[in-house]
Amino acid sequence: MDTNRYRHINDGELLEKFYETKDNQWLGMLFQRYTLLLLGVCMKYLKNEEEARDCVQQVFLKAITELHKYEVEYFKSWLYTIARNHCLMRLRDRQGKIPRELNESLPVAAEEIDTKGLEEKENLFDNIELALEELNEDQKTCVTLFYLQKKSYQQIVDTTNYTLLQVKSHIQNGKRNLKLLVEKKLKKV
Missing domain, CATH: 1.10.10.10 (Winged helix-like DNA-binding domain superfamily/Winged helix DNA-binding domain)
Structure with missing residues (x-):
């Protein structure tokens, strides 16, 4: 699928096409739009490029799974939240706990954002x-x-x-x- 051909289609329309067809190629276009942005988010938290790249891939895998389960309205914000939470959990695993100020701002569920x-x-x-x-x-x-x-x-x-x-x-x-x-x-x- 030629992604440049669909550049004019907004995120919501791409999501609609995915939900209609369940074709992961539509998600691939969305992920391609936000790869660099997610890498920046992961770098901000993890301070390690290799680890950040790994996290971006894991976030995409989690997003694919979640998008097959339920519908998302604001894709960019939702994806950012998944990436942020994933990084915070990785930091917790690395350090044994999440720093208090980050933990307090960590949303538990999408409804709490x-x-x-x-x-x-x-x-x-x-x-x-x-x-x-x-x-x-x-x-x-x-x-x-x-x-x-x-x-x-x-x-x-x-x-x-x-x-x-x-x-x-x-x-x-x-x-x-x-x-x-x-x-x-x-x-x-």
Whole structure:
């Protein structure tokens, strides 16, 4: 399925198509939209890129299972909450407990999530998406290929004809610039 062909379809419509057909390809398109954003969330909590990448995959697996059981209205916020809770649980397992301030804010069930918090999280996701579009073309290309399309450094070199050093530099600088752009956008809010 050509994901670019469905770029204009919003999350709700993709979810509707999934619920109608039970075809996981519709979910795949949704997951592709949010891979980089989830990686950022997982990196924020876990501070380890390899562990964060692993968490993103586990979050997607959990999301697939959950979406087959019940319908979700606000996909982006729901997915963010799953990722956040997964990271917090991993931190708890690693440290033996969740830090008190994080534990107090951990929603137990989807019904307990406050709407204002969801709006703020959606705003963060939107700002990350906008910031990605503001990166220079080299950084945007490398960051997208590496995080969203899961390409290795060598695959990116082969695809773009950049050198390995350029690819690593574009990814590193792209991540840094993405963070700065998002922080700048959040300060305006």
